[in-house]
Amino acid sequence: MSMSNVKCSVNGLPVQREVNAARLLSDFIREDLTLTGTKRGCETGVCGACSVLVDGEVVKSCLLLACQIDGSDVTTIEGLEIGGELHPLQAAFMEFGGLQCGFCTPGFIMAACSLLNDNESPSEHDIRHGLSGNICRCTGYMGIVKAIQMASEKIRAT
Amino acid sequence: MHNFEYLEPASLEEAFDLLARYGQDAKIMSGGTALILALRQRLIEAKAIISLQRIRSLKIIRWHGSNLHIGAASRHRDVAHDPNVKEHFPALAYAARHLANQQVRNQGTIGGNLCYGDPTTDPPACLLALDAEVILASRSGIRTLRLDDFFQDYFLTARRDDEIMTAIRLPQSSATHQLYRRHLRTLAEHRPVATLALAVCMNEKRMEAVRVAIGASVPVPLRLSRTEALLEGATLSTELAAEAARSASAEIDAVSDMRGDEMYRRRIVYSMVQSLLIEVLQ
Numbered sequence: 001m002s003m004s005n006v007k008c009s010v011n012g013l014p015v016q017r018e019v020n021a022a023r024l025l026s027d028f029i030r031e032d033l034t035l036t037g038t039k040r041g042c043e044t045g046v047c048g049a050c051s052v053l054v055d056g057e058v059v060k061s062c063l064l065l066a067c068q069i070d071g072s073d074v075t076t077i078e079g080l081e082i083g084g085e086l087h088p089l090q091a092a093f094m095e096f097g098g099l100q101c102g103f104c105t106p107g108f109i110m111a112a113c114s115l116l117n118d119n120e121s122p123s124e125h126d127i128r129h130g131l132s133g134n135i136c137r138c139t140g141y142m143g144i145v146k147a148i149q150m151a152s153e154k155i156r157a158t
Numbered sequence: 159m160h161n162f163e164y165l166e167p168a169s170l171e172e173a174f175d176l177l178a179r180y181g182q183d184a185k186i187m188s189g190g191t192a193l194i195l196a197l198r199q200r201l202i203e204a205k206a207i208i209s210l211q212r213i214r215s216l217k218i219i220r221w222h223g224s225n226l227h228i229g230a231a232s233r234h235r236d237v238a239h240d241p242n243v244k245e246h247f248p249a250l251a252y253a254a255r256h257l258a259n260q261q262v263r264n265q266g267t268i269g270g271n272l273c274y275g276d277p278t279t280d281p282p283a284c285l286l287a288l289d290a291e292v293i294l295a296s297r298s299g300i301r302t303l304r305l306d307d308f309f310q311d312y313f314l315t316a317r318r319d320d321e322i323m324t325a326i327r328l329p330q331s332s333a334t335h336q337l338y339r340r341h342l343r344t345l346a347e348h349r350p351v352a353t354l355a356l357a358v359c360m361n362e363k364r365m366e367a368v369r370v371a372i373g374a375s376v377p378v379p380l381r382l383s384r385t386e387a388l389l390e391g392a393t394l395s396t397e398l399a400a401e402a403a404r405s406a407s408a409e410i411d412a413v414s415d416m417r418g419d420e421m422y423r424r425r426i427v428y429s430m431v432q433s434l435l436i437e438v439l440q
Contacts, residue, residue, distance in 0.1 A: 001161050002161060002163040002164065020161065021162055021163060021207070022160065022162055022197075024159070043198075044195060044199075045191065045261075046348070048259070048261065051261060057235070057264040058261050058264060059265045060191075060262075060265075063190065063191045063195060063261075063262075063265065064194070064265065065190065065194065065207075067164045068190060068209065070166075111260060114260060114264070115260065128345060129256075129345070130260055132259045132260075132345055132346055132348070133258070133259025133262065133348070134259075135346065
């Protein structure tokens with residue numbers, strides 16, 4: 001096994017680990033760091049359930065090696081709430097029914113986060129286009145789109 | 159996924175050293191979206207992965223005389239947002255902005271895309287219509303190839319194992335119209351069923367310097383020379399748009415697979431060519 005040293009920040013906290021070079025970021029996050037909010041769905045880069053932010057931009061953690069994030073800032077769903085308060089996206093997903101079973105939700109919220117970083121007032125088209133890398137198999141997308149629109153309004157107002 | 163060594167050279171020189179040491183046992187990784195999936199699905203094997211992510215010179219987008227050089231390790235996101243790309247190559251900015259999904263655009267790179275040789279993606283047809291060339295560097299020097307010559311076959315390119323693509327070179331375009339279209343069956347689909355790029359200099363309604371390129375519905379993205387010849391110097395009309403559409407749909411070696419059979423692909427290409435030319439006419 002060939003090991004690689006990874007030094008990064010995860011949800012604002014410094015992390016330093018020796019990892020197998022072939023370890024996926026999704027496995028590193030879930031198993032080594034026990035941050036199980038990030039889900040593994042298809043593990044072929046299609047479903048988006050494993051989405052996390054690297055340096056503020058969303059990526060699929062099943063398509064990235066853990067050693068590629070050396071020197072980066074990683075944010076997972078666990079890192080979104082601030083001082084015990086839910087992130088406006090998290091609150092809006094609850095309020096507007098943006099989830100059913102919840103498995104895809106962390107990925108959707110991370111993708112939405114990245115979308116709002118790029119575009120603070122996305123149209124419905126922008127949201128649907130921006131979230132095309134994430135799949136929900138229970139509820140459909142009406143609640144998700146609505147939640148993101150409402151969260152973006154709330155973020156702009158504060 | 160099987161074990162391998164992960165190497166991050168800080169310069170091209172270091173990367174060439176590693177390539178010389180590992181030879182065919184090494185695979186070069188740029189963003190990694192396609193490579194990691196192929197490794198995990200055991201489509202390819204490697205004893206060493208040589209990542210280009212620390213080589214800053216491969217991420218620069220800038221003019222060299224009248225050519226825009228896009229560093230091969232520029233992510234699709236960087237290409238989509240680059241002011242020079244947006245101003246001078248709007249078709250490429252459009253393709254980069256719509257490729258796959260947010261996550262892939264934030265990680266995947268333009269050079270990685272070309273070197274993988276996957277015909278079912280956006281950059282190839284778009285870059286073909288823009289007369290792109292690719293720069294390949296190795297210990298023995300630098301080669302510049304036209305993109306048409308770089309794509310050799312399905313998932314096969316002219317890059318040698320000792321070469322690294324350093325940049326994509328785009329000559330300043332004199333086209334008055336530079337358009338790129340991709341057909342998806344549903345919004346959630348990441349891979350287009352067909353892609354079409356058109357670059358043309360419209361002199362009133364007369365078409366000059368016509369470039370028509372097709373991807374995704376063909377095993378190797380290509381320029382349509384017969385359709386280009388039909389349009390070159392001709393006066394654009396709705397009749398000509400239909401004739402060119404017929405020509406394009408007949409000219410391609412249409413693929414037939416689970417995402418669409420040959421007849422379906424030809425029909426899609428027909429309607430894409432026709433509607434794009436009508437758009438130019440209007």
